Amino acid sequence: MTHPAPLGAPLSLFDSLSRSMRVFEPIDPTMVRLYSCGPTVYNFAHLGNLRAYVFTDTLRRTLNWKGWPVNHVINITDVGHLTSDADEGDDKMEAAARKAAKTIWEVAAFYTDAFKADLAALNITSPTIWSVATDHIQDMIDFARVIERGGATYELPSGLYFDTSKVADYGRLAGSRGPETVGRIAEVEGKRNAADFALWRRSTEGERRQMEWMSPWGPGAPGWHLECSVMSMKYLGRQFDIHTGGIDHREIHHCNEIAQNQAFTCSDASGANFWMHNNFLVDRGGKMSKSKGGFATLASVTTKGVHPLAYRLLCLSAHYRSELEFSPEALSAALTRLGRLILAAEALRETAGTPDWLRVVEETGATKGAPFAYQRATVEQGLGTKALDLLARFDEALSADLMVPQALPLLETALTEKSIPAEERLRLVASMDLALGLDLLRARRIDLRIKPDGATIDEEEIERLLDQRQSARAAKDYAESDRLRDLLAERGVVAMDGAGAMRWDWRIEL
Ligand code: AMP
Numbered sequence: 001m002t003h004p005a006p007l008g009a010p011l012s013l014f015d016s017l018s019r020s021m022r023v024f025e026p027i028d029p030t031m032v033r034l035y036s037c038g039p040t041v042y043n044f045a046h047l048g049n050l051r052a053y054v055f056t057d058t059l060r061r062t063l064n065w066k067g068w069p070v071n072h073v074i075n076i077t078d079v080g081h082l083t084s085d086a087d088e089g090d091d092k093m094e095a096a097a098r099k100a101a102k103t104i105w106e107v108a109a110f111y112t113d114a115f116k117a118d119l120a121a122l123n124i125t126s127p128t129i130w131s132v133a134t135d136h137i138q139d140m141i142d143f144a145r146v147i148e149r150g151g152a153t154y155e156l157p158s159g160l161y162f163d164t165s166k167v168a169d170y171g172r173l174a175g176s177r178g179p180e181t182v183g184r185i186a187e188v189e190g191k192r193n194a195a196d197f198a199l200w201r202r203s204t205e206g207e208r209r210q211m212e213w214m215s216p217w218g219p220g221a222p223g224w225h226l227e228c229s230v231m232s233m234k235y236l237g238r239q240f241d242i243h244t245g246g247i248d249h250r251e252i253h254h255c256n257e258i259a260q261n262q263a264f265t266c267s268d269a270s271g272a273n274f275w276m277h278n279n280f281l282v283d284r285g286g287k288m289s290k291s292k293g294g295f296a297t298l299a300s301v302t303t304k305g306v307h308p309l310a311y312r313l314l315c316l317s318a319h320y321r322s323e324l325e326f327s328p329e330a331l332s333a334a335l336t337r338l339g340r341l342i343l344a345a346e347a348l349r350e351t352a353g354t355p356d357w358l359r360v361v362e363e364t365g366a367t368k369g370a371p372f373a374y375q376r377a378t379v380e381q382g383l384g385t386k387a388l389d390l391l392a393r394f395d396e397a398l399s400a401d402l403m404v405p406q407a408l409p410l411l412e413t414a415l416t417e418k419s420i421p422a423e424e425r426l427r428l429v430a431s432m433d434l435a436l437g438l439d440l441l442r443a444r445r446i447d448l449r450i451k452p453d454g455a456t457i458d459e460e461e462i463e464r465l466l467d468q469r470q471s472a473r474a475a476k477d478y479a480e481s482d483r484l485r486d487l488l489a490e491r492g493v494v495a496m497d498g499a500g501a502m503r504w505d506w507r508i509e510l
Protein backbone atom coordinates (compact mmCIF):
# COMPACT_ATOMS: atom_id res chain seq x y z
CA MET A 1 0.00 0.00 0.00
CA THR A 2 1.42 3.39 -0.92
CA HIS A 3 0.15 6.81 -0.02
CA PRO A 4 -0.79 9.04 -2.95
CA ALA A 5 -0.31 12.25 -0.96
CA PRO A 6 2.46 13.08 1.51
CA LEU A 7 1.79 11.94 5.03
CA GLY A 8 1.75 14.75 7.57
CA ALA A 9 3.22 18.19 6.96
CA PRO A 10 4.21 19.37 3.47
CA LEU A 11 7.87 18.57 2.81
CA SER A 12 10.03 21.67 2.24
CA LEU A 13 13.44 21.22 0.65
CA PHE A 14 16.16 23.72 -0.15
CA ASP A 15 16.83 23.96 -3.87
CA SER A 16 20.32 25.27 -4.64
CA LEU A 17 19.39 26.41 -8.14
CA SER A 18 16.60 28.80 -7.13
CA ARG A 19 18.36 29.33 -3.76
CA SER A 20 15.06 28.89 -2.02
CA MET A 21 13.11 26.57 0.20
CA ARG A 22 10.25 25.07 -1.76
CA VAL A 23 7.49 22.59 -1.07
CA PHE A 24 8.38 19.32 -2.69
CA GLU A 25 5.80 17.77 -4.99
CA PRO A 26 6.88 14.80 -7.06
CA ILE A 27 6.39 15.00 -10.81
CA ASP A 28 4.80 11.55 -10.63
CA PRO A 29 3.37 10.86 -7.16
CA THR A 30 3.65 7.10 -7.68
CA MET A 31 7.45 7.28 -7.94
CA VAL A 32 9.92 9.97 -6.88
CA ARG A 33 12.96 10.03 -9.17
CA LEU A 34 16.24 10.76 -7.42
CA TYR A 35 19.79 10.87 -8.79
CA SER A 36 22.91 11.08 -6.64
CA CYS A 37 26.40 11.72 -7.97
CA GLY A 38 28.40 8.67 -6.99
CA PRO A 39 32.00 8.04 -6.06
CA THR A 40 35.06 8.07 -8.28
CA VAL A 41 36.37 4.60 -7.55
CA TYR A 42 40.13 5.18 -7.56
CA ASN A 43 40.51 5.01 -3.80
CA PHE A 44 38.52 4.28 -0.65
CA ALA A 45 35.71 6.70 0.12
CA HIS A 46 36.68 8.99 2.97
CA LEU A 47 34.32 9.92 5.76
CA GLY A 48 33.48 13.19 3.95
CA ASN A 49 32.30 11.31 0.87
CA LEU A 50 30.26 9.03 3.08
CA ARG A 51 28.56 12.04 4.64
CA ALA A 52 27.16 12.75 1.17
CA TYR A 53 25.50 9.32 1.12
CA VAL A 54 24.19 9.49 4.67
CA PHE A 55 22.51 12.71 3.55
CA THR A 56 21.10 11.09 0.41
CA ASP A 57 19.88 8.15 2.44
CA THR A 58 18.16 10.45 4.91
CA LEU A 59 16.47 12.19 2.01
CA ARG A 60 15.40 8.92 0.46
CA ARG A 61 14.16 7.51 3.76
CA THR A 62 12.25 10.71 4.45
CA LEU A 63 10.57 10.53 1.04
CA ASN A 64 9.64 6.92 1.76
CA TRP A 65 8.48 7.87 5.24
CA LYS A 66 6.22 10.51 3.75
CA GLY A 67 4.67 7.78 1.64
CA TRP A 68 6.45 8.05 -1.71
CA PRO A 69 8.28 5.16 -3.32
CA VAL A 70 11.64 6.27 -4.71
CA ASN A 71 13.54 5.27 -7.82
CA HIS A 72 17.11 6.08 -6.81
CA VAL A 73 20.12 6.04 -9.11
CA ILE A 74 23.72 6.35 -7.96
CA ASN A 75 26.48 6.32 -10.54
CA ILE A 76 29.93 4.83 -10.29
CA THR A 77 32.57 7.01 -11.95
CA ASP A 78 35.20 4.70 -13.36
CA VAL A 79 36.40 6.93 -16.18
CA GLY A 80 36.93 10.57 -17.02
CA HIS A 81 37.33 12.32 -13.65
CA LEU A 82 40.53 14.33 -13.80
CA THR A 83 42.63 15.25 -10.81
CA SER A 84 40.87 18.61 -10.84
CA ASP A 85 37.13 18.91 -11.36
CA ALA A 86 37.80 21.05 -14.45
CA ASP A 87 39.86 19.90 -17.44
CA GLU A 88 43.19 19.79 -15.72
CA GLY A 89 45.53 17.03 -14.75
CA ASP A 90 45.57 13.30 -15.19
CA ASP A 91 42.62 10.89 -15.18
CA LYS A 92 42.24 9.81 -11.54
CA MET A 93 41.57 6.18 -12.52
CA GLU A 94 44.52 5.94 -14.93
CA ALA A 95 46.87 7.47 -12.35
CA ALA A 96 45.70 5.12 -9.56
CA ALA A 97 46.05 2.04 -11.77
CA ARG A 98 49.57 3.03 -12.80
CA LYS A 99 50.55 3.52 -9.20
CA ALA A 100 49.11 0.16 -8.11
CA ALA A 101 50.42 -1.65 -11.23
CA LYS A 102 46.89 -2.95 -11.80
CA THR A 103 44.36 -2.57 -14.58
CA ILE A 104 41.80 0.19 -14.20
CA TRP A 105 39.11 -2.49 -14.16
CA GLU A 106 40.73 -4.18 -11.17
CA VAL A 107 41.09 -0.88 -9.35
CA ALA A 108 37.48 0.08 -10.12
CA ALA A 109 36.07 -3.31 -9.04
CA PHE A 110 38.02 -3.26 -5.78
CA TYR A 111 36.98 0.24 -4.71
CA THR A 112 33.40 -0.20 -5.92
CA ASP A 113 33.04 -3.23 -3.65
CA ALA A 114 34.68 -1.34 -0.78
CA PHE A 115 32.27 1.57 -1.28
CA LYS A 116 29.21 -0.69 -1.28
CA ALA A 117 30.46 -2.38 1.89
CA ASP A 118 30.81 1.03 3.58
CA LEU A 119 27.26 1.98 2.62
CA ALA A 120 25.93 -1.32 3.98
CA ALA A 121 27.82 -0.83 7.25
CA LEU A 122 26.23 2.61 7.58
CA ASN A 123 22.77 1.14 6.99
CA ILE A 124 22.44 3.17 3.79
CA THR A 125 19.74 1.80 1.53
CA SER A 126 21.08 0.45 -1.78
CA PRO A 127 19.95 2.50 -4.76
CA THR A 128 17.43 1.02 -7.15
CA ILE A 129 20.07 1.26 -9.88
CA TRP A 130 23.84 1.43 -9.71
CA SER A 131 24.89 2.89 -13.04
CA VAL A 132 28.50 2.47 -14.08
CA ALA A 133 30.00 5.10 -16.38
CA THR A 134 31.94 2.69 -18.61
CA ASP A 135 28.73 0.74 -19.33
CA HIS A 136 27.36 3.88 -21.00
CA ILE A 137 30.09 5.01 -23.38
CA GLN A 138 27.98 4.67 -26.53
CA ASP A 139 25.12 6.55 -24.82
CA MET A 140 27.59 9.33 -24.00
CA ILE A 141 28.87 9.50 -27.57
CA ASP A 142 25.28 9.68 -28.88
CA PHE A 143 24.43 12.42 -26.38
CA ALA A 144 27.50 14.48 -27.30
CA ARG A 145 26.61 14.11 -30.99
CA VAL A 146 23.21 15.70 -30.35
CA ILE A 147 24.85 18.62 -28.54
CA GLU A 148 27.35 18.95 -31.37
CA ARG A 149 24.59 19.04 -33.98
CA GLY A 150 22.91 21.78 -31.99
CA GLY A 151 26.03 23.93 -32.40
CA ALA A 152 27.14 24.23 -28.78
CA THR A 153 30.53 22.57 -29.25
CA TYR A 154 33.86 23.07 -30.97
CA GLU A 155 36.68 20.68 -31.73
CA LEU A 156 40.31 21.11 -30.72
CA PRO A 157 43.22 18.72 -31.20
CA SER A 158 42.65 17.60 -27.61
CA GLY A 159 38.96 16.75 -28.09
CA LEU A 160 35.42 18.02 -28.30
CA TYR A 161 34.56 21.00 -26.07
CA PHE A 162 31.32 22.45 -24.83
CA ASP A 163 31.02 26.16 -25.62
CA THR A 164 29.50 27.57 -22.45
CA SER A 165 28.80 30.93 -24.11
CA LYS A 166 26.08 29.16 -26.12
CA VAL A 167 23.96 28.56 -23.03
CA ALA A 168 22.09 31.48 -21.60
CA ASP A 169 22.50 31.77 -17.87
CA TYR A 170 25.45 29.36 -17.72
CA GLY A 171 26.65 28.81 -14.17
CA ARG A 172 23.52 30.12 -12.41
CA LEU A 173 23.79 27.27 -9.92
CA ALA A 174 27.26 28.36 -8.84
CA GLY A 175 26.20 31.99 -8.38
CA SER A 176 29.01 34.36 -7.50
CA ARG A 177 31.38 31.49 -6.89
CA GLY A 178 30.89 30.75 -10.59
CA PRO A 179 32.95 28.37 -12.66
CA GLU A 180 34.51 31.37 -14.44
CA THR A 181 36.77 31.69 -11.44
CA VAL A 182 37.62 28.02 -11.40
CA GLY A 183 38.31 27.03 -15.01
CA ARG A 184 41.59 28.14 -16.54
CA ILE A 185 41.88 28.86 -20.21
CA ALA A 186 45.63 28.28 -20.27
CA GLU A 187 45.27 24.61 -19.36
CA VAL A 188 43.86 23.71 -22.75
CA GLU A 189 45.16 25.39 -25.86
CA GLY A 190 42.40 26.92 -27.94
CA LYS A 191 39.70 26.88 -25.28
CA ARG A 192 37.33 29.75 -26.00
CA ASN A 193 35.94 30.47 -22.56
CA ALA A 194 37.43 29.71 -19.17
CA ALA A 195 34.44 27.59 -18.18
CA ASP A 196 34.33 25.49 -21.38
CA PHE A 197 34.81 21.81 -20.70
CA ALA A 198 35.55 18.59 -22.56
CA LEU A 199 32.76 16.32 -23.73
CA TRP A 200 35.34 14.03 -25.28
CA ARG A 201 39.05 13.93 -24.58
CA ARG A 202 41.03 12.66 -27.53
CA SER A 203 44.04 10.50 -26.67
CA THR A 204 47.33 12.16 -27.43
CA GLU A 205 49.16 10.62 -30.32
CA GLY A 206 51.66 8.01 -29.25
CA GLU A 207 50.12 7.66 -25.79
CA ARG A 208 48.15 4.47 -25.06
CA ARG A 209 45.56 4.86 -22.41
CA GLN A 210 44.14 1.81 -20.64
CA MET A 211 40.64 3.08 -21.20
CA GLU A 212 40.04 4.24 -24.69
CA TRP A 213 37.09 4.07 -27.08
CA MET A 214 36.60 5.07 -30.69
CA SER A 215 34.36 8.06 -31.31
CA PRO A 216 33.55 10.53 -34.09
CA TRP A 217 36.24 12.73 -32.49
CA GLY A 218 38.94 10.07 -32.51
CA PRO A 219 40.02 7.55 -29.88
CA GLY A 220 39.72 8.77 -26.34
CA ALA A 221 37.46 8.93 -23.31
CA PRO A 222 34.40 10.95 -22.31
CA GLY A 223 34.65 14.05 -20.15
CA TRP A 224 33.52 13.47 -16.59
CA HIS A 225 30.40 15.67 -16.59
CA LEU A 226 28.82 13.85 -19.49
CA GLU A 227 28.10 10.63 -17.61
CA CYS A 228 25.71 12.14 -15.08
CA SER A 229 23.62 13.96 -17.71
CA VAL A 230 23.44 10.81 -19.78
CA MET A 231 22.70 8.31 -17.04
CA SER A 232 20.24 10.46 -15.10
CA MET A 233 18.27 11.13 -18.27
CA LYS A 234 18.42 7.50 -19.37
CA TYR A 235 17.05 6.11 -16.12
CA LEU A 236 14.96 8.98 -14.78
CA GLY A 237 13.87 11.06 -17.78
CA ARG A 238 14.59 14.56 -19.05
CA GLN A 239 13.20 16.29 -16.00
CA PHE A 240 13.22 14.30 -12.78
CA ASP A 241 12.64 15.23 -9.14
CA ILE A 242 15.89 15.61 -7.22
CA HIS A 243 19.60 15.61 -8.01
CA THR A 244 22.08 15.46 -5.12
CA GLY A 245 25.81 15.86 -4.53
CA GLY A 246 28.30 17.56 -2.24
CA ILE A 247 28.59 21.36 -2.43
CA ASP A 248 31.81 21.08 -4.41
CA HIS A 249 29.60 19.86 -7.27
CA ARG A 250 27.59 23.07 -7.19
CA GLU A 251 30.53 24.97 -8.65
CA ILE A 252 31.55 23.02 -11.73
CA HIS A 253 30.13 19.54 -12.17
CA HIS A 254 26.46 20.37 -11.78
CA CYS A 255 26.75 23.66 -13.72
CA ASN A 256 28.15 21.62 -16.58
CA GLU A 257 25.51 18.94 -16.27
CA ILE A 258 22.80 21.61 -16.47
CA ALA A 259 24.45 23.18 -19.53
CA GLN A 260 24.62 19.79 -21.24
CA ASN A 261 21.00 19.01 -20.39
CA GLN A 262 19.83 22.35 -21.71
CA ALA A 263 21.81 22.01 -24.93
CA PHE A 264 20.55 18.44 -25.41
CA THR A 265 16.88 19.24 -24.81
CA CYS A 266 17.05 22.69 -26.49
CA SER A 267 15.27 24.15 -23.49
CA ASP A 268 16.12 25.98 -20.30
CA ALA A 269 15.02 23.06 -18.11
CA SER A 270 17.90 22.10 -15.81
CA GLY A 271 17.06 18.39 -15.70
CA ALA A 272 15.93 18.25 -12.07
CA ASN A 273 13.26 20.10 -10.09
CA PHE A 274 15.48 20.25 -7.01
CA TRP A 275 19.28 20.45 -6.85
CA MET A 276 20.34 19.56 -3.34
CA HIS A 277 23.85 19.78 -1.90
CA ASN A 278 25.31 18.58 1.36
CA ASN A 279 27.94 20.69 3.05
CA PHE A 280 31.43 19.38 3.80
CA LEU A 281 32.79 17.26 6.53
CA VAL A 282 35.86 19.16 7.59
CA ASP A 283 38.72 18.31 9.85
CA ARG A 284 41.23 20.62 11.41
CA GLY A 285 43.03 20.87 8.09
CA GLY A 286 39.88 21.97 6.20
CA LYS A 287 37.71 20.01 3.75
CA MET A 288 38.39 16.31 3.89
CA SER A 289 39.51 15.16 0.46
CA LYS A 290 40.90 12.04 -1.13
CA SER A 291 43.59 13.85 -3.05
CA LYS A 292 45.08 15.27 0.18
CA GLY A 293 46.04 11.76 1.28
CA GLY A 294 46.04 10.59 4.89
CA PHE A 295 42.28 10.98 5.04
CA ALA A 296 40.03 9.08 7.43
CA THR A 297 38.11 6.15 6.01
CA LEU A 298 35.32 4.26 7.74
CA ALA A 299 37.76 1.36 8.27
CA SER A 300 40.22 3.72 9.96
CA VAL A 301 37.70 4.28 12.75
CA THR A 302 36.09 0.82 12.89
CA THR A 303 39.50 -0.80 13.32
CA LYS A 304 39.82 1.35 16.45
CA GLY A 305 36.62 -0.16 17.78
CA VAL A 306 34.04 2.44 16.70
CA HIS A 307 30.80 0.99 15.37
CA PRO A 308 29.99 2.41 11.89
CA LEU A 309 26.53 3.53 13.02
CA ALA A 310 28.23 5.97 15.42
CA TYR A 311 29.47 7.79 12.32
CA ARG A 312 25.97 7.71 10.86
CA LEU A 313 24.67 9.27 14.08
CA LEU A 314 27.42 11.89 13.99
CA CYS A 315 26.25 12.88 10.50
CA LEU A 316 22.62 12.97 11.63
CA SER A 317 23.46 15.25 14.51
CA ALA A 318 24.27 18.14 12.12
CA HIS A 319 21.97 19.60 9.48
CA TYR A 320 23.11 18.49 6.03
CA ARG A 321 23.63 22.10 4.87
CA SER A 322 25.95 22.94 7.77
CA GLU A 323 29.61 22.14 7.87
CA LEU A 324 30.36 19.29 10.21
CA GLU A 325 33.68 19.15 11.99
CA PHE A 326 35.13 15.71 12.37
CA SER A 327 37.15 15.15 15.50
CA PRO A 328 37.88 12.17 17.75
CA GLU A 329 35.86 13.89 20.50
CA ALA A 330 32.82 14.35 18.28
CA LEU A 331 32.96 10.72 17.15
CA SER A 332 33.35 9.47 20.72
CA ALA A 333 30.37 11.56 21.79
CA ALA A 334 28.31 10.08 18.95
CA LEU A 335 29.30 6.57 20.02
CA THR A 336 28.23 7.29 23.58
CA ARG A 337 24.93 8.74 22.39
CA LEU A 338 24.32 5.72 20.17
CA GLY A 339 25.07 3.42 23.11
CA ARG A 340 22.41 5.22 25.17
CA LEU A 341 19.84 5.02 22.38
CA ILE A 342 20.41 1.31 21.88
CA LEU A 343 20.34 0.59 25.58
CA ALA A 344 17.04 2.44 25.90
CA ALA A 345 15.64 0.63 22.85
CA GLU A 346 16.67 -2.72 24.31
CA ALA A 347 14.98 -1.88 27.61
CA LEU A 348 11.85 -0.76 25.78
CA ARG A 349 11.75 -3.95 23.74
CA GLU A 350 11.99 -5.93 26.92
CA THR A 351 9.14 -4.01 28.58
CA ALA A 352 6.86 -3.92 25.56
CA GLY A 353 7.46 -7.55 24.50
CA THR A 354 7.38 -8.60 20.87
CA PRO A 355 4.10 -7.58 19.27
CA ASP A 356 3.11 -9.29 16.00
CA TRP A 357 4.14 -6.38 13.82
CA LEU A 358 7.62 -6.44 15.30
CA ARG A 359 7.92 -10.16 14.63
CA VAL A 360 7.19 -9.38 10.98
CA VAL A 361 9.82 -6.64 10.95
CA GLU A 362 12.36 -9.00 12.51
CA GLU A 363 11.60 -11.80 10.08
CA THR A 364 11.61 -9.74 6.90
CA GLY A 365 14.38 -7.31 7.83
CA ALA A 366 11.93 -4.58 6.88
CA THR A 367 13.98 -1.72 8.27
CA LYS A 368 16.91 -2.62 6.03
CA GLY A 369 16.44 -1.26 2.57
CA ALA A 370 12.88 -2.33 1.81
CA PRO A 371 10.31 0.21 0.66
CA PHE A 372 8.46 0.59 3.89
CA ALA A 373 5.42 2.85 3.49
CA TYR A 374 3.25 -0.13 4.33
CA GLN A 375 5.17 -0.97 7.47
CA ARG A 376 4.90 2.62 8.69
CA ALA A 377 1.12 2.52 8.37
CA THR A 378 1.13 -0.75 10.27
CA VAL A 379 3.33 0.30 13.16
CA GLU A 380 1.50 3.55 13.74
CA GLN A 381 -1.86 1.88 14.23
CA GLY A 382 -3.56 2.55 17.55
CA LEU A 383 -1.32 5.38 18.78
CA GLY A 384 -2.80 7.63 21.46
CA THR A 385 -2.88 11.45 21.41
CA LYS A 386 0.43 11.94 23.21
CA ALA A 387 2.27 9.57 20.91
CA LEU A 388 0.66 11.12 17.85
CA ASP A 389 1.67 14.57 19.03
CA LEU A 390 5.29 13.46 19.35
CA LEU A 391 5.12 11.89 15.93
CA ALA A 392 3.71 15.10 14.43
CA ARG A 393 6.63 17.07 15.88
CA PHE A 394 9.05 14.54 14.47
CA ASP A 395 7.36 14.86 11.09
CA GLU A 396 7.56 18.65 11.24
CA ALA A 397 11.31 18.49 11.90
CA LEU A 398 11.96 16.16 8.99
CA SER A 399 9.63 18.15 6.76
CA ALA A 400 11.58 21.36 7.42
CA ASP A 401 14.38 20.56 4.95
CA LEU A 402 15.38 17.40 6.86
CA MET A 403 16.02 19.01 10.25
CA VAL A 404 17.27 15.74 11.70
CA PRO A 405 19.17 17.35 14.61
CA GLN A 406 15.76 18.47 15.89
CA ALA A 407 14.19 15.09 15.22
CA LEU A 408 16.76 13.15 17.26
CA PRO A 409 15.73 14.49 20.70
CA LEU A 410 12.14 13.49 19.83
CA LEU A 411 13.35 9.96 19.24
CA GLU A 412 15.04 10.12 22.63
CA THR A 413 11.74 11.23 24.18
CA ALA A 414 9.91 8.38 22.46
CA LEU A 415 12.38 5.92 23.95
CA THR A 416 12.04 7.14 27.49
CA GLU A 417 8.78 9.10 28.03
CA LYS A 418 7.05 7.09 30.73
CA SER A 419 3.67 8.80 30.29
CA ILE A 420 3.27 7.03 26.95
CA PRO A 421 2.56 3.28 27.17
CA ALA A 422 5.58 1.12 26.32
CA GLU A 423 3.92 -0.62 23.40
CA GLU A 424 3.06 2.74 21.83
CA ARG A 425 6.57 3.99 22.40
CA LEU A 426 7.92 0.94 20.63
CA ARG A 427 5.62 1.75 17.69
CA LEU A 428 6.88 5.32 17.68
CA VAL A 429 10.52 4.26 17.72
CA ALA A 430 9.85 1.77 14.94
CA SER A 431 8.29 4.46 12.80
CA MET A 432 10.96 7.09 13.50
CA ASP A 433 13.77 4.67 12.87
CA LEU A 434 12.46 3.95 9.40
CA ALA A 435 13.48 7.52 8.63
CA LEU A 436 16.68 7.60 10.69
CA GLY A 437 18.09 4.16 9.94
CA LEU A 438 19.79 3.54 13.28
CA ASP A 439 18.58 -0.05 13.38
CA LEU A 440 17.07 0.41 16.83
CA LEU A 441 14.63 -2.48 16.58
CA ARG A 442 17.41 -4.95 16.12
CA ALA A 443 20.62 -3.59 17.60
CA ARG A 444 21.85 -4.67 20.99
CA ARG A 445 24.23 -2.67 23.12
CA ILE A 446 26.70 -5.51 22.99
CA ASP A 447 26.91 -5.15 19.19
CA LEU A 448 28.73 -1.86 19.75
CA ARG A 449 31.56 -3.78 21.34
CA ILE A 450 34.01 -4.04 18.45
CA LYS A 451 37.47 -5.39 19.14
CA PRO A 452 40.05 -2.77 18.19
CA ASP A 453 42.91 -3.91 15.96
CA GLY A 454 45.93 -4.64 18.07
CA ALA A 455 43.99 -5.70 21.18
CA THR A 456 46.12 -8.36 22.85
CA ILE A 457 43.53 -10.13 24.96
CA ASP A 458 40.63 -12.32 23.93
CA GLU A 459 37.11 -12.35 25.29
CA GLU A 460 37.51 -15.64 27.12
CA GLU A 461 40.44 -14.33 29.11
CA ILE A 462 38.58 -11.11 29.88
CA GLU A 463 35.61 -13.07 31.22
CA ARG A 464 37.95 -15.26 33.30
CA LEU A 465 39.66 -12.23 34.86
CA LEU A 466 36.30 -10.63 35.53
CA ASP A 467 35.07 -13.80 37.28
CA GLN A 468 38.18 -13.69 39.46
CA ARG A 469 37.50 -10.04 40.16
CA GLN A 470 33.92 -10.81 41.16
CA SER A 471 35.11 -13.48 43.58
CA ALA A 472 37.65 -11.05 45.06
CA ARG A 473 34.93 -8.47 45.58
CA ALA A 474 32.62 -11.04 47.14
CA ALA A 475 35.46 -11.86 49.55
CA LYS A 476 35.91 -8.11 50.15
CA ASP A 477 39.48 -8.39 48.82
CA TYR A 478 39.41 -4.92 47.23
CA ALA A 479 43.16 -4.78 46.65
CA GLU A 480 42.93 -7.87 44.42
CA SER A 481 39.82 -6.52 42.72
CA ASP A 482 41.63 -3.26 41.91
CA ARG A 483 44.69 -5.15 40.69
CA LEU A 484 42.56 -7.13 38.26
CA ARG A 485 40.78 -3.98 37.07
CA ASP A 486 44.16 -2.32 36.41
CA LEU A 487 45.45 -5.41 34.66
CA LEU A 488 42.44 -5.30 32.33
CA ALA A 489 42.87 -1.57 31.82
CA GLU A 490 46.47 -2.12 30.72
CA ARG A 491 45.17 -4.47 28.04
CA GLY A 492 42.63 -1.92 26.79
CA VAL A 493 39.57 -3.24 28.66
CA VAL A 494 37.24 -1.14 30.80
CA ALA A 495 35.69 -3.19 33.60
CA MET A 496 32.23 -1.92 34.50
CA ASP A 497 30.49 -2.48 37.77
CA GLY A 498 27.22 -3.59 36.20
CA ALA A 499 26.36 -7.23 35.81
CA GLY A 500 25.27 -9.21 32.75
CA ALA A 501 26.56 -8.98 29.22
CA MET A 502 27.83 -5.43 29.55
CA ARG A 503 30.20 -5.86 32.45
CA TRP A 504 33.13 -4.80 30.28
CA ASP A 505 33.90 -2.80 27.16
CA TRP A 506 36.89 -2.06 24.96
CA ARG A 507 38.56 1.25 25.64
CA ILE A 508 38.50 3.30 22.47
CA GLU A 509 41.47 5.46 21.62
CA LEU A 510 41.00 7.66 18.60
P1 AMP B 1 34.00 11.80 -5.32
O1 AMP B 1 34.23 10.34 -5.04
O2 AMP B 1 35.20 12.63 -5.03
O3 AMP B 1 33.48 12.03 -6.71
O4 AMP B 1 32.90 12.33 -4.29
C1 AMP B 1 31.74 11.62 -3.92
C2 AMP B 1 30.78 12.56 -3.19
O5 AMP B 1 31.35 13.04 -1.96
C3 AMP B 1 30.41 13.82 -3.98
O6 AMP B 1 29.02 14.05 -3.85
C4 AMP B 1 31.23 14.90 -3.32
O7 AMP B 1 30.64 16.16 -3.50
C5 AMP B 1 31.17 14.47 -1.87
N1 AMP B 1 32.26 14.99 -1.01
C6 AMP B 1 33.58 15.06 -1.30
N2 AMP B 1 34.29 15.55 -0.25
C7 AMP B 1 33.39 15.79 0.74
C8 AMP B 1 33.49 16.27 2.10
N3 AMP B 1 34.64 16.58 2.66
N4 AMP B 1 32.35 16.38 2.83
C9 AMP B 1 31.15 16.03 2.30
N5 AMP B 1 30.99 15.57 1.03
C10 AMP B 1 32.09 15.42 0.25
Ligand code: ZN
Pocket residue numbers: 036037038228253
Ligand atom coordinates in the same frame (compact mmCIF):
# COMPACT_ATOMS: atom_id res chain seq x y z
ZN1 ZN C 1 27.69 13.59 -11.19
